[in-house]
Amino acid sequence: MTVQPPEPEAAAVRRLVEQAREVLDAHPYPGGGACGGCLAGWSRLVPSPCEQARWAASVLRHYDQSPDDPSETR
Ligand SMILES: [Zn+2]
Numbered sequence: 001m002t003v004q005p006p007e008p009e010a011a012a013v014r015r016l017v018e019q020a021r022e023v024l025d026a027h028p029y030p031g032g033g034a035c036g037g038c039l040a041g042w043s044r045l046v047p048s049p050c051e052q053a054r055w056a057a058s059v060l061r062h063y064d065q066s067p068d069d070p071s072e073t074r
Helices: 010-026 036-042 051-063
Strands: none
Touching: 010 036, 010 051, 036 051
């Protein structure tokens, strides 16, 4: 099943990307071993990359556009 999200507002996308970056700071991707962020935050031993790291990496892959790259200007 393919679900198309509603057209995102630029500000909402920026906020989402910021949150994803913060999540990646705590939960490194691709990581390896146990996730240090999950262990520190919730005392949970989770194989890294954990769900949070994969979510954040996916968000950045889809939405993170470098504003400094002039070739991206439309
Ligand atoms: Zn984690």
